[in-house]
Amino acid sequence: MTDPILDIRGISKSFGALKASNNISLDLRPGEIHALIGPNGAGKSTLIKQIAGGLRPDSGSVYFDGQDITDLSTAARARLGMGRTFQVSSLAMEYTVLQNAVLGALGNRGDIFRFFRPVMKDADLLATASEALEMVGLEDFKSSVTSELSHGQRRQLEVAVALTLSPKVFLMDEPMAGLGTEGSHRLMGFLGELKHKTPILLVEHDMDAVFTLADRISVLVYGEIIASGSVDEIRGNPIVRSAYLGEEAET
Amino acid sequence: MSLLLFIEQTLNGLQFGVMLFLMAAGLTLVFGVMGLINLAHGSLYMIGAFAAAAVAGATGSFLLALVASFVCAAFAGVLIEFFVIRRLYDRDHLDQVLATFALILIFSEATRWVFGSFPLFLDKPDWLSGTVMLPFGIEYSLYRLAIIGVGLVVAVGLFWMISKTRIGIRIRAGENDREMIGALGVNISLLYTFVFALGAALAGLAGALVGAIQSVQVGMGEPVLILAFVVIVIGGIGSIKGALIGAILVGLTDTLGRSMLPSFFGLFLEPSSAMSLGASLSSMSIYLLMIGVLLFRPKGLFGGV
Amino acid sequence: MRKETICNAALLFGLLAFPLWAWVTDEPFLITLTTRAIVFAIAGVGLNFALGFGGLVSLGHAAFFGLGGYVMGVLAFHAQTYTSVMDWPFVISGTKSMPIIWLVTIILSAVLAVGIGALSLRTSGVYFIMITLAFAQMLFYFTISWSTYGGEDGLSIYVRNGFPGLNTMDPIQYYAICYVVLLMVLAFVFALSRSSFGLALGASRQNEDRIQAVGQVPFRLYLTAFAISGAITGLSGALFADLNRFVSPTMFSWQTSGEIMVFVILGGVGRVFGPVAGAVLFIVLEHLLGGLSEFWHIYLGAILLGVVLFARGGLYGLIAGREVAHD
Numbered sequence: 001m002t003d004p005i006l007d008i009r010g011i012s013k014s015f016g017a018l019k020a021s022n023n024i025s026l027d028l029r030p031g032e033i034h035a036l037i038g039p040n041g042a043g044k045s046t047l048i049k050q051i052a053g054g055l056r057p058d059s060g061s062v063y064f065d066g067q068d069i070t071d072l073s074t075a076a077r078a079r080l081g082m083g084r085t086f087q088v089s090s091l092a093m094e095y096t097v098l099q100n101a102v103l104g105a106l107g108n109r110g111d112i113f114r115f116f117r118p119v120m121k122d123a124d125l126l127a128t129a130s131e132a133l134e135m136v137g138l139e140d141f142k143s144s145v146t147s148e149l150s151h152g153q154r155r156q157l158e159v160a161v162a163l164t165l166s167p168k169v170f171l172m173d174e175p176m177a178g179l180g181t182e183g184s185h186r187l188m189g190f191l192g193e194l195k196h197k198t199p200i201l202l203v204e205h206d207m208d209a210v211f212t213l214a215d216r217i218s219v220l221v222y223g224e225i226i227a228s229g230s231v232d233e234i235r236g237n238p239i240v241r242s243a244y245l246g247e248e249a250e251t
Numbered sequence: 252m253s254l255l256l257f258i259e260q261t262l263n264g265l266q267f268g269v270m271l272f273l274m275a276a277g278l279t280l281v282f283g284v285m286g287l288i289n290l291a292h293g294s295l296y297m298i299g300a301f302a303a304a305a306v307a308g309a310t311g312s313f314l315l316a317l318v319a320s321f322v323c324a325a326f327a328g329v330l331i332e333f334f335v336i337r338r339l340y341d342r343d344h345l346d347q348v349l350a351t352f353a354l355i356l357i358f359s360e361a362t363r364w365v366f367g368s369f370p371l372f373l374d375k376p377d378w379l380s381g382t383v384m385l386p387f388g389i390e391y392s393l394y395r396l397a398i399i400g401v402g403l404v405v406a407v408g409l410f411w412m413i414s415k416t417r418i419g420i421r422i423r424a425g426e427n428d429r430e431m432i433g434a435l436g437v438n439i440s441l442l443y444t445f446v447f448a449l450g451a452a453l454a455g456l457a458g459a460l461v462g463a464i465q466s467v468q469v470g471m472g473e474p475v476l477i478l479a480f481v482v483i484v485i486g487g488i489g490s491i492k493g494a495l496i497g498a499i500l501v502g503l504t505d506t507l508g509r510s511m512l513p514s515f516f517g518l519f520l521e522p523s524s525a526m527s528l529g530a531s532l533s534s535m536s537i538y539l540l541m542i543g544v545l546l547f548r549p550k551g552l553f554g555g556v
Numbered sequence: 557m558r559k560e561t562i563c564n565a566a567l568l569f570g571l572l573a574f575p576l577w578a579w580v581t582d583e584p585f586l587i588t589l590t591t592r593a594i595v596f597a598i599a600g601v602g603l604n605f606a607l608g609f610g611g612l613v614s615l616g617h618a619a620f621f622g623l624g625g626y627v628m629g630v631l632a633f634h635a636q637t638y639t640s641v642m643d644w645p646f647v648i649s650g651t652k653s654m655p656i657i658w659l660v661t662i663i664l665s666a667v668l669a670v671g672i673g674a675l676s677l678r679t680s681g682v683y684f685i686m687i688t689l690a691f692a693q694m695l696f697y698f699t700i701s702w703s704t705y706g707g708e709d710g711l712s713i714y715v716r717n718g719f720p721g722l723n724t725m726d727p728i729q730y731y732a733i734c735y736v737v738l739l740m741v742l743a744f745v746f747a748l749s750r751s752s753f754g755l756a757l758g759a760s761r762q763n764e765d766r767i768q769a770v771g772q773v774p775f776r777l778y779l780t781a782f783a784i785s786g787a788i789t790g791l792s793g794a795l796f797a798d799l800n801r802f803v804s805p806t807m808f809s810w811q812t813s814g815e816i817m818v819f820v821i822l823g824g825v826g827r828v829f830g831p832v833a834g835a836v837l838f839i840v841l842e843h844l845l846g847g848l849s850e851f852w853h854i855y856l857g858a859i860l861l862g863v864v865l866f867a868r869g870g871l872y873g874l875i876a877g878r879e880v881a882h883d
Contacts, residue, residue, distance in 0.1 A: 107770025
């Protein structure tokens with residue numbers, strides 16, 4: 001078995017009396033989609049923040065590509081190759097689609113402190129940006145202003161911007177949320193392809209998507225991983241059924 | 252410096268701080284509950300002082316003058332809340348700063364138009380002039396002592412109102428969660444008008460009280476306004492307790508700095524440079540205090556996280 | 557051509573034609589008035605870079621405006637009294653040369669902006685507004701008690717500083733200098749707005765998470781923007797002091813900060829030429845309303861209130877449409 005690219009080792013985080021993360025271990029290996037599921041309030045967002053940066057665990061550590069990144073900032077993790085899409089869309093809303101994608105390419109290249117050359121005429125950046133937009137199917141919307149995009153298109157753009165960073169892993173926080181059936185299917189097809197190049201840690205509510213896409217699933221309840229395994233193992237796991245899937249079926 | 256002088260200056264600082272608290276209480280409530288920066292708060296202070304001077308001139312009664320300052324400023328507060336301020340609650344800080352800056356221009360010039368550019372004078376009443384003997388043989392201005400008293404009474408009253416009354420509960424609810432007070436079935440726009448008018452009335456009262464020891468003139472509000480902002484930033488925006496502690500800190504720093512720094516530098520510098528260095532440092536001291544506080548607590552002493 | 561581009565061109569042309577007309581008809585007062593507008597425009601362009609492009613609401617830009625003024629005042633004062641600014645650890649003498657004064661101003665303003673910015677940018681929102689105001693107030697009170705350079709009364713210089721090959725005391729020649737400086741500043745800011753830095757700065761204003769997710773740190777962008785902004789506003793302060801041949805602590809006052817902000821808002825936040833239109837409008841209002849009534853600030857206040865409440869894009873928003881296009 002190959003070494004994990006992302007390796008979360010026993011991290012815990014408490015807010016007062018609330019244990020938001022309780023000794024969580026989790027890894028992501030090349031070529032796979034590892035889905036993280038759990039009911040609302042299970043601590044998924046807290047966990048994602050500790051992996052992507054922005055929140056430091058009380059104990060435990062996060063290893064990325066063999067390096068301990070627990071103390072690195074969000075920006076530093078992004079530069080190492082951690083691509084992220086957000087639950088609440090966090091694009092530059094006044095910019096065009098192309099500007100957002102170019103921004104990603106620029107951030108990746110790292111030379112943002114250039115003051116005179118027009119950035120939207122930089123052939124390299126435009127090529128990277130266009131390629132990413134084509135991959136997600138937004139090539140016809142390059143000059144649209146982001147705030148005028150549909151919900152689904154913004155999700156696609158989030159993924160495109162993350163792609164321009166040529167990340168080594170993706171952290172995707174509910175990329176399917178708000179997408180229609182068609183949009184979800186399209187994105188699922190795309191993610192199924194993408195994982196061979198870049199493994200994905202996927203936080204997702206859409207169970208159909210998770211069971212179709214994921215190679216492995218971990219179930220987070222009350223800050224603890226209560227089960228982890230293949231799709232079939234999770235489906236058949238009685239604890240998971242009672243703790244989580246049962247609830248999900250009712251709602 | 253002698254101990255007596257030090258105690259007297261401390262009392263002066265306390266008096267100044269208490270005045271700043273009257274100004275800052277309104278600012279911090281309005282920011283805490285409605286999320287609004289109000290630069291025109293200094294204009295309400297000025298309106299209070301002018302109203303008091305006019306009424307005292309006409310009736311000769313200091314008490315009536317104080318009532319007039321309170322009522323006029325509250326009334327002005329209701330007016331500007333109704334016509335301007337409520338359109339700004341949903342705007343960003345930049346719009347709020349500019350719109351209330353515009354209000355300052357309008358109020359200052361309108362006051363100059365009505366009352367002219369010359370300062371008015373508001374005399375302390377006879378029954379509050381003179382000095383009192385405090386323990387340890389300290390002789391102190393009765394009027395200033397009365398201001399300290401009024402300020403402390405207002406502070407206690409505000410704490411009581413916020414912690415014990417229904418209105419206070421609603422105000423606290425509004426600070427924590429704007430949607431919640433809607434859910435409680437509170438008439439939000441009425442609550443906002445009330446909070447704004449209360450802040451305005453306190454500013455007006457402060458203007459009248461200070462007007463009797465300084466002159467009443469156009470532009471008197473802005474220096475105090477800036478100090479009041481320093482106070483609420485130090486105390487943590489939205490916190491009444493922070494406003495009180497911040498006000499007293501600023502009052503003491505300013506007054507004691509002014510009286511002590513020049514003589515402190517006189518210990519090891521020649522008199523003229525000690526004077527000028529002491530003067531510049533003491534006028535900068537409260538800003539240094541504020542910057543110092545913000546460096547260690549970017550949201551003020553009692554600000555939320 | 558876009559409407560905004562036409563407006564920009566018309567504005568620049570008007571600012572060239574009007575003083576020339578005033579020169580031909582021998583109205584030096586109108587030339588000086590337009591020079592004021594140009595100088596205020598430069599101050600506004602500076603603030604707009606932090607405020608409009610970076611979203612940094614600074615209520616303390618008078619700090620840089622005043623610093624520029626005092627750099628000019630102090631250097632010229634020592635030059636005209638044949639004394640040195642300092643003797644230790646090395647001798648710095650005064651100067652009456654505008655280019656040198658500008659260079660010193662730009663450097664010192666940028667350094668001051670880095671200092672103020674490094675501390676202020678730890679905070680955000682109202683706290684940022686107030687801490688920038690506090691820094692400007694500190695300098696205001698410092699200059700009031702700085703008796704070497706006139707304290708509260710300020711400092712006069714006898715003759716405007718010199719520029720090689722020009723007679724700066726001639727209003728139209730000094731106007732030409734200020735106009736060219738404005739053009740250079742506008743070209744600089746326009747280039748910045750289209751550069752990598754401009755793209756990243758604008759994105760950071762819209763969404764800090766986004767900038768971090770692409771591996772960059774918002775703080776560095778903001779600090780750089782604040783330094784550039786402070787340097788431009790500082791330069792305008794030096795020009796303003798030379799225009800009046802006088803500096804005083806008023807240049808540091810918070811009303812000055814407020815007025816610079818007014819230029820930006822009247823014209824249109826976040827547009828390169830916005831503050832130019834705003835400053836021109838401000839001077840026109842000051843001139844026309846000031847002629848109507850001694851209490852013209854009432855009307856100015858009412859107009860400003862109207863713009864903030866009902867015409868949020870400022871003059872440029874009204875004329876060229878709301879949408880800020882980026883290309």
